[in-house]
Amino acid sequence: xxQHDTAGAARExxxxxxxxxxxxxxxxxxxxxxHHRPVTAAEVHSHILREHRINRVTVYRILDLLADxxxxxxxxxxxxxxxxxxxxxxxxxxxxGCGRVQCIANEDLHFDETAVANxxxxxxxHVDLHLEGLCPDCARAAG
Ligand SMILES: [Zn+2]
Ligand SMILES: [Zn+2]
Numbered sequence: 001x002x003q004h005d006t007a008g009a010a011r012e013x014x015x016x017x018x019x020x021x022x023x024x025x026x027x028x029x030x031x032x033x034x035h036h037r038p039v040t041a042a043e044v045h046s047h048i049l050r051e052h053r054i055n056r057v058t059v060y061r062i063l064d065l066l067a068d069x070x071x072x073x074x075x076x077x078x079x080x081x082x083x084x085x086x087x088x089x090x091x092x093x094x095x096x097g098c099g100r101v102q103c104i105a106n107e108d109l110h111f112d113e114t115a116v117a118n119x120x121x122x123x124x125x126h127v128d129l130h131l132e133g134l135c136p137d138c139a140r141a142a143g
Pocket of ligand 2: 037038073086102103115
């Protein structure tokens with residue numbers, strides 16, 4: 001699913017994933033998709049709280065379920081909290097200055113699957129590279 005999908009799309013997506021589309025699951029999946037960057041469980045929780053009551057533990061449990069079923073991506077950015085985002089196969093950049101995490105299209109990394117296959121004899125089916133460094137703002141501040 002794309003990041004512009006609505007609750008209706010979240011419902012369809014859950015059904016396709018074989019998960020019963022309960023209200024809480026739709027709210028959690030929509031909240032992740034509403035952001036254009038990876039979010040933490042705490043961010044998902046406060047996003048939903050703007051309009052609905054939901055228990056923090058419920059948010060954590062649903063995020064784990066969605067990640068286990070491949071409905072959301074879950075990864076550790078190097079910060080303490082796990083991050084979640086939607087969208088297929090892609091990579092992430094973690095700024096060690098401000099802690100921001102962003103999604104990066106694999107096409108932008110020019111990752112060469114054929115070269116890896118030839119050099120290491122590995123058939124690559126999924127690429128999620130973890131990049132770390134300074135974002136433009138932090139690089140400028142570091143001068
Ligand atoms: Zn930064
Ligand atoms: Zn991402």
